[in-house]
Amino acid sequence: MRMGRGVMDIFTKPPFEMLMVHVDRVVEGVDLMRDSIVAYCNGDFEKAEKLAVEVVIKEREADEIKNLIRESLPRSLFMPVERGDFLDYVKEQDYIIDRAEEVVLALLLRNIEMPACIKESIKNLTNNVVEVVQLVPKTLGSMIELVNSSFLKRKEDKVHENIAKLDKKEDITAHLELEVMKCLFEWEKSFSFGEFYILVEVVEQLAKMADHAENCGDRIRCMIAKRL
Numbered sequence: 001m002r003m004g005r006g007v008m009d010i011f012t013k014p015p016f017e018m019l020m021v022h023v024d025r026v027v028e029g030v031d032l033m034r035d036s037i038v039a040y041c042n043g044d045f046e047k048a049e050k051l052a053v054e055v056v057i058k059e060r061e062a063d064e065i066k067n068l069i070r071e072s073l074p075r076s077l078f079m080p081v082e083r084g085d086f087l088d089y090v091k092e093q094d095y096i097i098d099r100a101e102e103v104v105l106a107l108l109l110r111n112i113e114m115p116a117c118i119k120e121s122i123k124n125l126t127n128n129v130v131e132v133v134q135l136v137p138k139t140l141g142s143m144i145e146l147v148n149s150s151f152l153k154r155k156e157d158k159v160h161e162n163i164a165k166l167d168k169k170e171d172i173t174a175h176l177e178l179e180v181m182k183c184l185f186e187w188e189k190s191f192s193f194g195e196f197y198i199l200v201e202v203v204e205q206l207a208k209m210a211d212h213a214e215n216c217g218d219r220i221r222c223m224i225a226k227r228l
Helices: 005-012 015-041 045-071 083-108 116-148 153-186 193-227
Strands: none
Touching (some): 015 116, 116 153, 153 193
């Protein structure tokens, strides 16, 4: 596959700045996933499918960037953090958009009519997950500021503040996931086995997206702890 000039240009960027390019694709894909889910819940399955295709495209772009990041990190390269920790972070950030792709592809399997309570609870969960993911670039950006400042204390405090916001927002996701699952099981007999399985899978993958976003914060916390 021929890579676009914009993707190839990240070879000229420092490792953490390359991560910002990657997270931009992740957030774009997650935003499209939300729009696809909303369209699906509203019964506009054709629009949901078109948006799902765009999510898949964003996932492929993110994968290209992820691979370029890994390939641009020779073992001899000096980095302000441990190479292994950096790559662990890349993996968690990339998992987010992987889950987004799995969500939209699962919904493409069947057009499922849902009662209003399930639609609204899935929308609420999705919106919260998107908000969690949108905190990742802010947290990463504060980490980059910390690295560029040679780990000044005030910059470190800002990173930990952003990580705390991630943790708090993810806690809300866990609560919303439980609400959706309760609603699903109340209406279980309204669905075929296949439909019920798909909806449960979608909810679980959405929750995992928030988990991976929180894990990004944990990886950053680990990098800081080892550096200071």
